[in-house]
Amino acid sequence: MSDPVKINRRDFLKISAGTGAGFIIGISFAGCDNNQSPGAEKTSADSFMPSAWLSISPDNTITIKIAEVDMGQGVMTALPMLIAEELEADWSKIKVEHAPLEPAYGYQVTGGSDTIRTSWNTLRNAGAIAKTMLLAAAAKTWNVPESECIAEQSFIVHKPSQRKLSYGELAKAASSVPIPKSVTLKTPGQFRLLGQSMPRLDNLEKINGTAVYGIDVMLPGLLTAAIKHCPVFGGKLKSVDSGNAEKVSGVKKVVKLEAAVAVVADNYWSAQKGLQALNIVWDKGPNQDVSSQTISTSLQQAVHKNEKIVQNKGAAEAVINGSSRIVEAVYELPFQAHATMEPMNCTAYVKDGKCDVWVSTQEPSGAQNTAFNEVFSGLGKQIEKLKQRLNGGRLESVRIHKTAIGGGFGRRFKSDYVSEAIKIAKSVDAPVKLIWSREEDIQHDFYRPVTFHNMKAALDIEGLPAAWIHQSAGPKGLHGASFLYNIENVLTTVSSIDNIVPLGAWRSIHHSFNAFAIECFIDELAYAAKQDPVDYRLKLLNKDERLKNVVELVAEKSDWRQPAPEGHFRGIAALECFGSYVAQVAEISMTKTDEVKVHRVVCAFDCGLMVNPDTVRAQIEGGILFGLTAAIKSSITIKDGRVEQSNFHDFQLIRLNETPEIDIHLVNNTSPPGGVGETPVPPIAPAVANAVFAATGKRIRSLPVTKLI
Amino acid sequence: MSTFELIINGKPFTVDAEPDMPLLWVLRDLLRLTGAKYSCGNGYCGACTVHKDGEAIRSCVTPVSTIGNAKITTIEGLISGDKLHPVQQAWIDEQVAQCGYCQPGQIMSAVALLTNNPNPSDKDIDDAMSGNLCRCGTYPRVRKAIRSAIKSLSTGATTADAT
Numbered sequence: 114m115s116d117p118v119k120i121n122r123r124d125f126l127k128i129s130a131g132t133g134a135g136f137i138i139g140i141s142f143a144g145c146d147n148n149q150s151p152g153a154e155k156t157s158a159d160s161f162m163p164s165a166w167l168s169i170s171p172d173n174t175i176t177i178k179i180a181e182v183d184m185g186q187g188v189m190t191a192l193p194m195l196i197a198e199e200l201e202a203d204w205s206k207i208k209v210e211h212a213p214l215e216p217a218y219g220y221q222v223t224g225g226s227d228t229i230r231t232s233w234n235t236l237r238n239a240g241a242i243a244k245t246m247l248l249a250a251a252a253k254t255w256n257v258p259e260s261e262c263i264a265e266q267s268f269i270v271h272k273p274s275q276r277k278l279s280y281g282e283l284a285k286a287a288s289s290v291p292i293p294k295s296v297t298l299k300t301p302g303q304f305r306l307l308g309q310s311m312p313r314l315d316n317l318e319k320i321n322g323t324a325v326y327g328i329d330v331m332l333p334g335l336l337t338a339a340i341k342h343c344p345v346f347g348g349k350l351k352s353v354d355s356g357n358a359e360k361v362s363g364v365k366k367v368v369k370l371e372a373a374v375a376v377v378a379d380n381y382w383s384a385q386k387g388l389q390a391l392n393i394v395w396d397k398g399p400n401q402d403v404s405s406q407t408i409s410t411s412l413q414q415a416v417h418k419n420e421k422i423v424q425n426k427g428a429a430e431a432v433i434n435g436s437s438r439i440v441e442a443v444y445e446l447p448f449q450a451h452a453t454m455e456p457m458n459c460t461a462y463v464k465d466g467k468c469d470v471w472v473s474t475q476e477p478s479g480a481q482n483t484a485f486n487e488v489f490s491g492l493g494k495q496i497e498k499l500k501q502r503l504n505g506g507r508l509e510s511v512r513i514h515k516t517a518i519g520g521g522f523g524r525r526f527k528s529d530y531v532s533e534a535i536k537i538a539k540s541v542d543a544p545v546k547l548i549w550s551r552e553e554d555i556q557h558d559f560y561r562p563v564t565f566h567n568m569k570a571a572l573d574i575e576g577l578p579a580a581w582i583h584q585s586a587g588p589k590g591l592h593g594a595s596f597l598y599n600i601e602n603v604l605t606t607v608s609s610i611d612n613i614v615p616l617g618a619w620r621s622i623h624h625s626f627n628a629f630a631i632e633c634f635i636d637e638l639a640y641a642a643k644q645d646p647v648d649y650r651l652k653l654l655n656k657d658e659r660l661k662n663v664v665e666l667v668a669e670k671s672d673w674r675q676p677a678p679e680g681h682f683r684g685i686a687a688l689e690c691f692g693s694y695v696a697q698v699a700e701i702s703m704t705k706t707d708e709v710k711v712h713r714v715v716c717a718f719d720c721g722l723m724v725n726p727d728t729v730r731a732q733i734e735g736g737i738l739f740g741l742t743a744a745i746k747s748s749i750t751i752k753d754g755r756v757e758q759s760n761f762h763d764f765q766l767i768r769l770n771e772t773p774e775i776d777i778h779l780v781n782n783t784s785p786p787g788g789v790g791e792t793p794v795p796p797i798a799p800a801v802a803n804a805v806f807a808a809t810g811k812r813i814r815s816l817p818v819t820k821l822i
Numbered sequence: 823m824s825t826f827e828l829i830i831n832g833k834p835f836t837v838d839a840e841p842d843m844p845l846l847w848v849l850r851d852l853l854r855l856t857g858a859k860y861s862c863g864n865g866y867c868g869a870c871t872v873h874k875d876g877e878a879i880r881s882c883v884t885p886v887s888t889i890g891n892a893k894i895t896t897i898e899g900l901i902s903g904d905k906l907h908p909v910q911q912a913w914i915d916e917q918v919a920q921c922g923y924c925q926p927g928q929i930m931s932a933v934a935l936l937t938n939n940p941n942p943s944d945k946d947i948d949d950a951m952s953g954n955l956c957r958c959g960t961y962p963r964v965r966k967a968i969r970s971a972i973k974s975l976s977t978g979a980t981t982a983d984a985t
Contacts, residue, residue, distance in 0.1 A: 185920030185958045312917060319922030320913045321906070322857020322897035326923060329856035337851065362823060362840060380851035381860070382843045454861050454869060454923040454957050519859070519923030520957050551862045727917055731963070735920055738959030761866035761955060770948035772961040 173281030175202050178212040182223045184521035186790045187728030190313045198306045199240030203267035211515040216506030222476040226691040226788025241296035250286035251278050301783045310727035324517045327473035330460045338537050338547040339384035342373040342557050345754040346613045347398040354392035361387040368537050375537050400613045400754035411610040412565035416586035419606040423593025427602030432580035436571030440641045445815045446626045447748035449561035455519020456554040459534035462544035468511045473518040475525040483528035484511045487535040523618035527559050555764050556756040559617025562587045566630035576642025588612035592623035596631050597660050598653040621794035624690040632686035632799035659719050663696040666717035670778050671698035684803025686796035691788025693720035699800035703808050709745050709818050711773040721784035729789050733777050736793030742767045744798035745818045831899025841887035846870045848886045857897035857926045868954030871927040872896045878934035897926035909933045912971035920958035928954045932968050
């Protein structure tokens, strides 16, 4: 057993239920501002913490409410596992529900690969507290010492007499037991559930068509809206002639927004036809001359400015200036779209000073804030905030209904489409479902930023980097690069350019572009030093065992030391991010038309303790393929101030016939859990680029690879 | 506006729709069968895949006026009673779905493939399934699930528990 965990009693709220509802434990967490106003801006991602409710009904069902959203990463299954492990619950009796937006759950947002990391202790504590109280209740019922009782499979058993009571039977009695002062959590050796691959609890509805995504919400009297945004960033709506649109069968109304027009109709097809019949004049604004070329020029000019020093260790510039063995390279990476399969959509109903919103979102609390600000203003807003305070922080006038989510990847942190849906809904006396077309989705995303990287290194007598300079440039707020290689003199800087393109988090955030520059350049140094890229990395990883270990593992499993099959070539990349360690080897060949074919990806992965190993594997498979689209298929480019791509014909995703064999090797490690969803993404592009160099002798310095060959 | 008599999942439906309305929106907005998904509207991604007389079609680019007497099957119609189709069961066994949005389309393409070709080669699978996009990257498991469904279909296990 591990050391007891002290319970801060103020943080736990016990509700005894005399109405037959059973035993409910609510958990809220220190650091979570339960009274945060929905209208307030969030200050820092670190200050928002998850929470959950578990309730045990008399029929022995355990209902677990999840405040995190599941957009495919499997947390609807993994989070209940944390509670069930410590509760000693019968897994078959677990039911999972979305938590409502209530103060007890804190600010609700899912991202940053942190769901398991932030829930690891808190949800296990919640399970352990419930178990401790059930044990106490049983001991009291039987009038026996607690030490003679054990919890197993949703029963408390009195060992000497073999009497047993189910959790459901004990629910009422447990409600009157005092909350324990401390609990002792199980050690990894005692886990029976954590570390087992459990089938997902939300699988059936996803394969029989009954899962309700935001776009599937149906309500009585529902209208549907289609929208067209000003294609040029920074432009506005100048005028619109809606005469022909209003003649389209089923069209109800044309709604003008500041930089968009929406058509509301009986159904989506009518709304789209209405939209196409509009004669829209845009004020294209000041950005019509911006293109990927002008952005690239700005980046190249900015990169030397060194606006912000991210790391300055030793004397990198001096060492490089005094060296005769200098290697230099530049890398440039484009904007990337999220392209979730479910396009942006939101259903809103504004009536009698109340607003209901149905939306697929990664940030339910953000959607609620957005909705609140759209519905209320001035005095009305102040009255609502007062009501909220009197209501214990619950905002009853704006209700967010969570739905299944057809992909997030960072796009669904934003609530732009929520804001639009409410603006449209306010103009009609009916619930309205706004659906973006794929074209709008691709052209009005919040993109992974474009970046430029200027790399320079001096090699010492053994060919290892004595000094390393990484200057990067991108839109403001760019995150600088870091790595675990043991290099004595390091200078890392970032510089910014003016930018008109909306930006957002894209699966693995800054790691996707920083790792590309770092892992390609390390490879360039290894070749310059005439050393094997794996050996070279291992020499530089003499201070980080976990990363070194995955590099060694991937080398072994990919047969790195053996010749590749005829015509095949390998490249490697590795990094730590989101608290986990990953190394990938890509095995490729070049087709006769000089296209890259990726045959096999071997991945070694160390995320510490795994809750549900099969979903860890699924995230790795998916992360590699997500990264592969950006590596060899698609990018977002700008021309005339707008996005050039518009649908899956020109923003192509990796397809099944292009999917390599993916060979995953998970490291068994009892370190606390690291992130999983994003860590597999960054290495694949540099691993492929390095393999293309091995195949062709040509360095890939921008993506996707197809552009260069 | 015209009236269309459609046979969907074995049941007759009468709908009033514009002749150019794609089957997808007839299913979703008029009949509230939301299993087939909208994603690209151009037949590029396969999320809207349904069967027309057993053949996989992209319902987002198929005008309702072209359906005629053809039998339409959607993901909702694959289950017989409470029994999952063996392909659906394979999808559960291999834990294919992540976000799940594209999966009804993937499954409908896979069922059409296996109905017409019970023993497809790897290339047959590639050809039949490469028009169904998945942003979560479930393709390795789609392949595995199809292989597993081929086995269960060939051994005569035609149904499986829906639970």
